[in-house]
Amino acid sequence: MTDTLETPASTGVDARPVTLQAATQTPTALWNDSADPHELAVAIAEYGAVGATCNPVIAYTCIQQDPATWEPRIRAIAAEHPTAGESWIGWKAVEELSIAAAAQLLPAFEASGGRNGRLSMQTDPRLHRDRDALVEQAVRFSQLAPNIIVKIPATAVGIAAIEEAAYRGVSINATVSFTVAQVVAVGEAIERALDRRTADGLPEQEFGHVVTLMAGRFDDWLKTVVKRDHVMVDPGILEWAGVAAVKNAYRVFQERGFRSRVLVAAFRNALQWSEFQGGDLVVSPPFQWSRDINANAFPWRPDAIDDEVPAHVIAALRAATPEFARGYDVDGMTVDEFDRFGATVTTLRQFLDADAKLDALVRDIIVPAA
Numbered sequence: 001m002t003d004t005l006e007t008p009a010s011t012g013v014d015a016r017p018v019t020l021q022a023a024t025q026t027p028t029a030l031w032n033d034s035a036d037p038h039e040l041a042v043a044i045a046e047y048g049a050v051g052a053t054c055n056p057v058i059a060y061t062c063i064q065q066d067p068a069t070w071e072p073r074i075r076a077i078a079a080e081h082p083t084a085g086e087s088w089i090g091w092k093a094v095e096e097l098s099i100a101a102a103a104q105l106l107p108a109f110e111a112s113g114g115r116n117g118r119l120s121m122q123t124d125p126r127l128h129r130d131r132d133a134l135v136e137q138a139v140r141f142s143q144l145a146p147n148i149i150v151k152i153p154a155t156a157v158g159i160a161a162i163e164e165a166a167y168r169g170v171s172i173n174a175t176v177s178f179t180v181a182q183v184v185a186v187g188e189a190i191e192r193a194l195d196r197r198t199a200d201g202l203p204e205q206e207f208g209h210v211v212t213l214m215a216g217r218f219d220d221w222l223k224t225v226v227k228r229d230h231v232m233v234d235p236g237i238l239e240w241a242g243v244a245a246v247k248n249a250y251r252v253f254q255e256r257g258f259r260s261r262v263l264v265a266a267f268r269n270a271l272q273w274s275e276f277q278g279g280d281l282v283v284s285p286p287f288q289w290s291r292d293i294n295a296n297a298f299p300w301r302p303d304a305i306d307d308e309v310p311a312h313v314i315a316a317l318r319a320a321t322p323e324f325a326r327g328y329d330v331d332g333m334t335v336d337e338f339d340r341f342g343a344t345v346t347t348l349r350q351f352l353d354a355d356a357k358l359d360a361l362v363r364d365i366i367v368p369a370a
Contacts, residue, residue: 017294022277023048026302029116031284033265035101036062039287047290050108051282052101053120053265055151055175056354059094064361071365078366089366090358091124095144102145109147114206120173122151125351134161135168142170149208151175153348154182155339159189166193171207173263176351178218178343179327180249183211185335187258194259209260210282213249214347215242216268218327221343225321233320241317242268243275244309245328250279252330270298279305 014021023030031051032043035058043049054062063070070093077089084092102119109117121141127133138150138161152158152165153176166172166189174186190209198204219242226233250262263282264272267289276283277300285293301307317324326332326341338344 017047018297019290020048022300026278027280028277029282031282033284033286034058035097040104050116051118054098055122056351060354060358074365086359086362090362099145102147115208117147118149118208120149120151131157131161135165138165138170149173154186156335159185163189163193166190167196172209174211176347177212178214180245180330181333182338183213183249184252186211187260190260210263211260212263212265213246214266215246215264215272216266217343218242219268225323231320237316239269240309240313243271274300275304278303
């Protein structure tokens with residue numbers, strides 16, 4: 001008697017990575033929260049990723065962890081531009097990293113007509129107070145590759161820059177964004193920009209605009225607050241705050257017909273992937289999160305986006321701290337309050353610190369210690 005080899009087709013079991021299953025069976029797009037070329041290649045080929053992102057922390061980490069590639073390249077950049085400073089050289093390396101990642105995503109960009117296949121490149125966080133400087137850098141970054149999408153912070157100044165940059169034809173990804181009020185304000189700004197383009201007879205195209213809600217960083221902030229204020233709460237409840245905020249934001253975007261999509265980032269638990277499947281949005285886990293989700297075959301539902309977060313969870317979060325309502329409610333904050341929200345301050349400082357670390361890394365390469 002001859003044994004018959006069982007295959008996924010013969011058993012009816014889908015053995016593909018669960019992220020790839022979800023990507024092919026729902027409108028929910030998977031992006032990779034890293035521009036590392038090796039990780040991105042796997043995420044595209046095996047996990048179903050159709051987008052990626054870069055920010056100061058990611059860029060610094062990629063360059064630091066691949067000295068064989070980047071140390072000689074940074075020396076070469078310095079030699080090619082003998083009057084350039086450390087910061088300029090570092091950002092030139094970031095541009096090259098981003099352009100290479102964008103090339104990996106170009107097939108997905110072309111296949112989707114520009115809706116996906118985007119590489120998110122972040123504006124210099126040191127420009128966060130200067131609307132015009134953010135706009136000018138966004139315009140320049142958008143010209144580095146056809147599928148670059150530019151990240152601008154969802155602060156008061158940043159949202160003004162987002163509207164102007166979107167009007168000028170820049171594909172937008174809002175960042176430093178943690179709350180429903182922020183993403184709705186960005187969504188409205190993009191709508192105004194698109195309406196202005198139409199009124200002025202500018203060409204219509206698929207810009208692929210996305211508005212990030214950093215769900216895990218919202219969770220982090222609430223955990224910081226309840227610890228600071230000595231609030232006793234079921235710790236599991238706090239894992240649902242970012243999920244709840246994303247679901248609420250998504251509902252608002254659908255109701256208002258915004259032409260941008262919500263993007264979920266800053267993963268802290270697998271629910272921040274599985275609870276949004278079925279929605280016309282983007283989930284962007286770091287590469288290791290995608291690897292772990294697939295290694296564990298973490299379960300997902302094709303209509304999970306429609307499931308409400310239990311009412312008792314929302315009530316417990318509201319009772320734990322008023323900071324939850326500020327992040328969850330559409331009118332939880334005014335635009336002028338965005339800049340001082342705890343998660344905004346914490347994240348912006350982290351991005352600024354990464355810029356300083358990149359400067360120091362370049363310094364050590366071009367001016368090595370004696």
